[in-house]
Amino acid sequence: MALAGSGKALPTHDPGKGGGGADFFTTRLETMVAWARSSSLWPLPFATACCGIEFMSVVSSHYDLSRFGAEVVRFSPRQADLLIVAGTVVDKLAPTLRKIYDQMPEPKWVISMGVCASSGGFYRAYHVTQGIDEIVPVDVYVPGCPPTPEELMYGILELQRKIRSGEKSRDRRSAAAAVS
Amino acid sequence: MSTVEAPSLAPAAEKLRERLERSSLRGRTEVRDLDLPTIEVSPADWLELARYLRDDPECRFDLFLDLAGVDNAKRRGRPTRFEAVFHLLSVSANEHVRVKVLLPDGAGPSLPTVHGVWPAANWFEREAFDLFGFDFPGHPNLRRLLCHDAFVGHPLRKDYAPGQRWFFAEEDLRMPDWASNTDERAGHFETSTISIGPSHPATHGIIHLIARLDGEKIARAETQIGYMHRCFEKMAETHTWNQVIPFCDRLNYVSAMINGVGYVRTVERMLGIEVPDRGRLVRTILSEFSRIMDHCVNIGTNLVDIGGLTNFWYLYQPREGIYGLLEACCGARLTVSYVRVGGLAIDVPDDFVARCRALLESIPAFLNDVDRLVTRNKIVRNRLAGTGIVTREQAIAYGFTGPVLRSTGVPYDVRRARPYDFYDRFDWDVAVASEGDNYARYLVRMEEMRQSLSIIRQALDVFPPSGPVDSDDWHVVLPPKDAVYHDMESLIYHFKLIMEGIRVPVGERYEWIEGANGELGFYAISEGGAGPYRLKPRPPCFPMMAAFEDIIVGSTISDAVATLGTLNIIAGELER
Numbered sequence: 001m002a003l004a005g006s007g008k009a010l011p012t013h014d015p016g017k018g019g020g021g022a023d024f025f026t027t028r029l030e031t032m033v034a035w036a037r038s039s040s041l042w043p044l045p046f047a048t049a050c051c052g053i054e055f056m057s058v059v060s061s062h063y064d065l066s067r068f069g070a071e072v073v074r075f076s077p078r079q080a081d082l083l084i085v086a087g088t089v090v091d092k093l094a095p096t097l098r099k100i101y102d103q104m105p106e107p108k109w110v111i112s113m114g115v116c117a118s119s120g121g122f123y124r125a126y127h128v129t130q131g132i133d134e135i136v137p138v139d140v141y142v143p144g145c146p147p148t149p150e151e152l153m154y155g156i157l158e159l160q161r162k163i164r165s166g167e168k169s170r171d172r173r174s175a176a177a178a179v180s
Numbered sequence: 181m182s183t184v185e186a187p188s189l190a191p192a193a194e195k196l197r198e199r200l201e202r203s204s205l206r207g208r209t210e211v212r213d214l215d216l217p218t219i220e221v222s223p224a225d226w227l228e229l230a231r232y233l234r235d236d237p238e239c240r241f242d243l244f245l246d247l248a249g250v251d252n253a254k255r256r257g258r259p260t261r262f263e264a265v266f267h268l269l270s271v272s273a274n275e276h277v278r279v280k281v282l283l284p285d286g287a288g289p290s291l292p293t294v295h296g297v298w299p300a301a302n303w304f305e306r307e308a309f310d311l312f313g314f315d316f317p318g319h320p321n322l323r324r325l326l327c328h329d330a331f332v333g334h335p336l337r338k339d340y341a342p343g344q345r346w347f348f349a350e351e352d353l354r355m356p357d358w359a360s361n362t363d364e365r366a367g368h369f370e371t372s373t374i375s376i377g378p379s380h381p382a383t384h385g386i387i388h389l390i391a392r393l394d395g396e397k398i399a400r401a402e403t404q405i406g407y408m409h410r411c412f413e414k415m416a417e418t419h420t421w422n423q424v425i426p427f428c429d430r431l432n433y434v435s436a437m438i439n440g441v442g443y444v445r446t447v448e449r450m451l452g453i454e455v456p457d458r459g460r461l462v463r464t465i466l467s468e469f470s471r472i473m474d475h476c477v478n479i480g481t482n483l484v485d486i487g488g489l490t491n492f493w494y495l496y497q498p499r500e501g502i503y504g505l506l507e508a509c510c511g512a513r514l515t516v517s518y519v520r521v522g523g524l525a526i527d528v529p530d531d532f533v534a535r536c537r538a539l540l541e542s543i544p545a546f547l548n549d550v551d552r553l554v555t556r557n558k559i560v561r562n563r564l565a566g567t568g569i570v571t572r573e574q575a576i577a578y579g580f581t582g583p584v585l586r587s588t589g590v591p592y593d594v595r596r597a598r599p600y601d602f603y604d605r606f607d608w609d610v611a612v613a614s615e616g617d618n619y620a621r622y623l624v625r626m627e628e629m630r631q632s633l634s635i636i637r638q639a640l641d642v643f644p645p646s647g648p649v650d651s652d653d654w655h656v657v658l659p660p661k662d663a664v665y666h667d668m669e670s671l672i673y674h675f676k677l678i679m680e681g682i683r684v685p686v687g688e689r690y691e692w693i694e695g696a697n698g699e700l701g702f703y704a705i706s707e708g709g710a711g712p713y714r715l716k717p718r719p720p721c722f723p724m725m726a727a728f729e730d731i732i733v734g735s736t737i738s739d740a741v742a743t744l745g746t747l748n749i750i751a752g753e754l755e756r
Contacts, residue, residue: 046379048386048407048408048751049408049410049430049433049751049752050430050433050514050515050752053433053434053477053514054513054514056477056496057496057499057500057503057513060492060493060496060497060500061493061496061497062496062497062500075380075381087408088408088410090328090406090407090408090409090410091328091345091346091347091348092327092328092348092406092407092409093378093386093407093408094348095348095349095350095353096350096378096379096407097379099350100379116410122415122426122427123410123411123415124342124343125342125343125410125411125414125415126327126335126340126341126342126343126344126345126411126414127326127327127328127331127335127345127409127410127411128345128410128411130345145426145515146514146515148513
């Protein structure tokens with residue numbers, strides 16, 4: 001049986017000729033920049049404890065974070081725009097965390113991975129910072145002890161949604177609030 | 181209910197008493213027969229006793245295991261408020277002993293330092309100074325170790341509120357005095373002091389190394405820790421016996437199952453209850469899988485640190501498979517909290533044996549890949565062979581156990597030295613190497629993974645398809661839910677356990693198992709309350725981290741990074 005389509009040809013693309021209906025689209029510059037930013041996050045894993053091991057899972061081949069454009073792990077804060085705090089932060093480490101955050105160039109975002117980073121977790125104790133938002137502004141909190149890789153990936157997708165929707169990072173907002 | 185007291189203890193204590201009566205310490209010590217032979221001594225005689233215990237040919241307690249401070253403020257029947265409890269091991273005689281130094285009340289707790297007898301005591305004494313305020317006259321570097329430098333008070337004293345924090349700013353961080361001293365140029369080619377960490381990829385987030393370089397070689401180094409001290413011991417004192425299990429899992433979170441097993445074994449021994457064979461086999465199988473996971477991550481990250489990323493992906497894949505098994509058993513991947521005092525949280529799934537066998541099929545392929553990629557790889561051998569050398573004598577003096585001790589030629593493995601669960605019934609070998617360098621540690625770990633696979637295979641062969649995994653002592657284990665609904669007595673047991681928790685008899689116990697890093701001990705004291713009065717883990721990587729600053733002197737920074745990797749430092753266990 002012969003294959004019979006509707007027979008309506010689409011315009012062919014001739015690389016020699018510019019222009020044409022499929023060669024441009026319109027958008028706002030901010031939207032395009034936000035889209036590019038959201039899909040090329042460079043995370044710095046501030047991994048201190050158990051969550052750091054689960055972070056390894058997320059970037060390893062099985063879960064493969066590169067599917068979502070956030071796998072270029074950098075250990076220098078100057079090359080990163082996403083700080084993933086994975087694990088318990090204790091009071092002795094708190095100044096270090098702040099310093100790392102300050103060294104990251106704008107724009108930057110923070111994901112608090114796990115309950116220890118988010119609230120101190122079940123360490124209601126004499127040496128444990130009760131949530132990193134005592135020190136740095138947090139954009140997305142990922143609960144779990146430790147969160148499963150799926151949970152962290154959801155957190156990253158949620159952050160990407162925030163970036164694409166044009167929401168400013170918490171840092172800008174708090175800076176603006178401090179000025180006004 | 182059956183008691184599981186080891187029968188050889190009373191003669192061991194008697195023998196020790198006789199020896200001490202013949203020695204120059206005659207009449208100045210008291211030997212008690214607890215779970216271990218226990219010597220009580222005053223601070224004035226401690227140093228002499230320490231030398232005697234190490235050097236006397238009949239004792240030879242050459243390996244310093246642990247120092248646990250104890251605050252007796254809320255304890256009945258103890259002569260002094262503070263005591264320092266030491267645990268020692270004689271590697272040659274395979275004996276443990278406990279020494280309690282009773283610190284007189286009054287002028288502040290103080291006892292002589294024994295770091296000259298056992299170099300391993302150095303950091304343990306600093307920790308006791310930090311957390312209990314014990315003074316160690318003669319200690320070379322008595323500074324805080326775990327708490328930050330702006331901390332006030334000694335948090336493990338009973339009168340310290342568990343939640344009292346102190347503000348710490350960057351300028352409060354105390355660097356070692358020599359770091360700012362630049363007068364050390366004499367005899368050096370060119371010196372510079374560098375600070376690595378605490379946030380540095382090679383230190384895995386939490387270790388702070390200050391090193392003075394002479395040219396390229398490290399002339400002096402000091403490690404600062406405390407960047408992950410999350411108060412395990414204080415938390416253990418404020419929770420019930422079963423609530424401590426999740427905290428234990430977060431000690432060595434790379435092989436969480438083994439920690440839980442070590443802890444509940446201690447409590448079970450104090451209670452004198454037995455876990456059915458099936459439950460113990462599940463623990464054995466999952467512990468050995470955890471050991472494989474631990475070694476995988478250790479070798480993988482170590483190779484990443486020295487520049488080989490590919491192997492990490494090969495080594496991480498078996499881990500994901502084991503995660504799947506753990507998730508099927510208890511719902512969690514990493515921090516499993518699967519054990520309970522008296523058994524397990526729930527029975528294993530129906531396809532447990534099939535899942536384990538599938539893993540036994542798949543894991544060797546990955547290990548073979550890594551073997552082919554790494555073992556004869558020239559670059560790896562150049563980086564690992566001959567670097568980070570620890571001799572047999574050093575390893576014992578520094579208190580090393582586990583793969584690192586075995587890589588120096590000492591075949592001490594708790595699973596063989598004092599078999600627990602079923603290790604004496606299986607046919608397996610203790611992996612030993614002789615060079616004591618980084619490469620030997622890599623080889624020992626690779627071989628241990630294969631031995632673990634063999635142990636698991638044998639355990640699966642005798643695994644009973646059905647049967648209880650929990651003890652049937654309803655004072656400890658929750659009765660089956662069905663019985664709680666239909667049977668008054670079970671309901672009462674359930675209510676008492678939920679509302680009051682387990683009642684562990686008054687006493688103390690040190691139990692030890694082979695963790696992935698070495699001898700993992702738990703020293704528990706019960707005052708009959710709902711939770712531990714004091715719980716001190718013996719973290720196997722703590723003495724290794726303490727010795728690190730000595731091992732790396734004379735090597736380059738890049739070799740120090742490789743050495744740090746093979747020592748396998750896990751922050752949660754190191755600083756608790």
